[in-house]
Amino acid sequence: MTETFDVVVVGGGPSGAIAAEELARAGRHVALLDRAGRIKPCGGAIPPRLIRDFAIPEHLIVARINSARMIAPSEREVDMPIEGSGYVGMVDREHFDEFLRTRAAEAGAVRHTGTYERIERDSQGTAVVVYATRAGQEVRLRARIVIGADGAKSKVAKQEVPIAAKVPCVFAYHEIIESPPDQTGRFDAKRCDVFYQGKHSPDFYSWIFPHGAVTSIGTGSAQKGFSLRGSIAELRKSTGLEGQKLIRHEGAPIPMKPAKRWDNGKDVVLAGDAAGVVAPASGEGIYYAMVGGQFAAQAVEACLATGDARALGLARKRFMKEHGRVFWILGIMQYFWYSSEKRREKFVSICQDKDVQRLTWESYMNKKLTRRDPMAHVRIFFKDLAHLFGLARA
Structure with missing residues (x-):
């Protein structure tokens, strides 16, 4: 029946x-x-608003991230710390x-x-x-x-x-590996690393997200024929994670609109x-x-x-x-800033700006476009224009 x-x-x-x-x-x-x-x-990052709104218990938060590091095509690194006691929760x-x-x-x-x-x-x-x-x-x-x-x-x-x-979709692939000891090489157990490098993803980005005892290292691309597994193998090698034990791996399409x-x-x-x-x-x-x-x-x-x-x-x-x-x-950002190595380099440069960092984290943590401090938005607008027209240094 x-x-x-x-x-x-x-x-x-x-x-x-x-x-x-x-x-x-x-x-x-x-x-x-x-x-x-x-x-x-999935990188497994969840904002504080999700934890509050959906009553997520403490034991599911396997790590607390207090900063992000953006890595440009030139290998230039820009750190974006979260102010105060805020954090991004990581879940498996x-x-x-x-x-x-x-x-x-x-x-x-x-x-x-x-x-x-x-x-x-x-x-x-x-x-x-x-x-x-x-x-x-x-x-x-x-x-x-x-x-x-x-x-x-x-x-x-x-x-x-x-x-x-x-x-339209991006196809994502990641490997869950055993985390190395904290502060091994470039690894930081409280920091998410985001790679804006065409060699690892021609049209999206790659990541290393710590999850306590394990770490997600992944990438995504909509470009047919691009080797996601090959990209991760190279990323693991270049970041000193190639010897870490592989626990599991997954792949799936992720919609972008x-x-x-x-x-x-x-x-x-x-x-x-x-x-x-x-x-x-x-x-x-x-x-x-x-x-x-x-x-x-x-x-x-x-x-x-x-x-x-x-x-x-x-x-x-x-x-x-x-x-x-x-x-x-965000759709406009992806279309414009991810379209070439030159623009990715400028995008990472913009991330150095303290106004950009503060407003980015406020918007992410609360899932709303922050309206506080309107002059910060004005400053960011003119700085963006300077980058777009090549008037600012990369």
Whole structure:
């Protein structure tokens, strides 16, 4: 027999887990479908606002980062310390995602493990989510609403919201290695290193993010034929990490632009990477995925309460109202500053500016474009112009 749910959430990453938890707490009968064993390649950085807003417990924060180092094509290094007692939390996705799924189940969501196959329709036109178990058996879950939170190149989107499946992506790859002792060579357990070097990524960036006992070292590129594994091998060698034990490695596409539509106008809405909510330029996705899951849950609740499918459109509308301007600015930054080694060099130079550092961290930590100190924005504007027109030294 096919069990009927108010909502079936396809995908148990941060977005899907948060959506399932929110709806279960609202009293809805929710199924959370996840494919066991998959870990997304991710630097694992989360801002203080996420920790506060989503009640992330202390034990999941495996490291506290208090600075970032930007490395230019010329090997020039610019440090960006976080002022005061602020920090960026680091999490291991293997444990972080499972915590969120468990919390959703504790709230009342019913967990299902398997690989999503397709959505069918019964004789009344109701959605039926079909997934395959590890044994190859097909299971069907009837749903009044489906949330597609199954990542970039979403199979749910491909079937139900085709325009969203065409969002451009960067392919990311990282290796989780055993961390060396702190202060070994260039390694600092409290600092994230970001490499803006074409030899490691022709159109994005590479990173070394400490996670306590382990470290994520990764890169991304949309350029076909570029060897991501070769890039990481070279990066490990050049930073003295080549001898560190490899624990695991992962690769996956990461969307670089919010999709123009997130719902099918009937009974399906997208969330997280499936909706394209990874920040351009920075590649940050965990916070935006969780907020996207929250907005998707609110839209679904409104749809179920009123019976009006137009309510599903609220997910994208609310997200873009809150974060669309940031995505637009970061998109312009990536398009311009990542386009050549010369511009990358200038971008890293701009990062030396104390106004840039302070406003960048304030915006990142609080997930809002800071409006404090308007004269700092004016100063940055004119400094940017000087770099753009070659009037400032690199």
